């Protein structure tokens with residue numbers, strides 16, 4: 001018959017603490033905190049699709065440190081689909097392009113250009129194309145004020161405000177008819 005082991009007094013004392021609802025939590029565990037603690041919360045909208053799930057963007061020292069679903073949203077109640085959950089990686093990513101790259105016709109390489117150069121190129125090309133193709137009236141006399149030579153295809157990462165400006169400027173302002181967006185927000 002095996003001898004009965006003496007209970008270790010330290011373990012016994014801890015078990016009594018547990019029994020009295022004092023949980024065995026280490027100092028390290030006590031000092032752990034979510035990395036978003038103390039961060040500024042900026043409310044935003046997932047840019048990926050027309051469901052428009054609400055996001056909490058956590059910012060510390062001017063840097064986005066995390067993006068999660070907003071639990072107070074009546075749309076998504078804090079949840080995000082796999083695409084929406086990847087918003088942080090889309091925003092904070094060393095592979096993200098942060099410079100304008102231009103490949104000239106027939107060229108085999110990209111050139112880094114300034115944003116001012118790119119904006120000027122776009123403005124000049126849009127103006128030239130519109131000037132050359134703008135139609136005020138059809139042959140039967142109907143007024144159309146449009147150009148069919150320019151189209152806009154937006155991506156789902158355009159937000160609501162950007163799409164509003166695109167629709168207002170391109171359609172009402174420039175007479176561009178073909179405006180499409182994957183997200184359809």
Ligand code: SF4
Nearest residue numbers: 046048049053081084
């Ligand atoms: S992509 Fe997903 S998370 Fe984003 S708005 Fe659509 S359903 Fe919501």
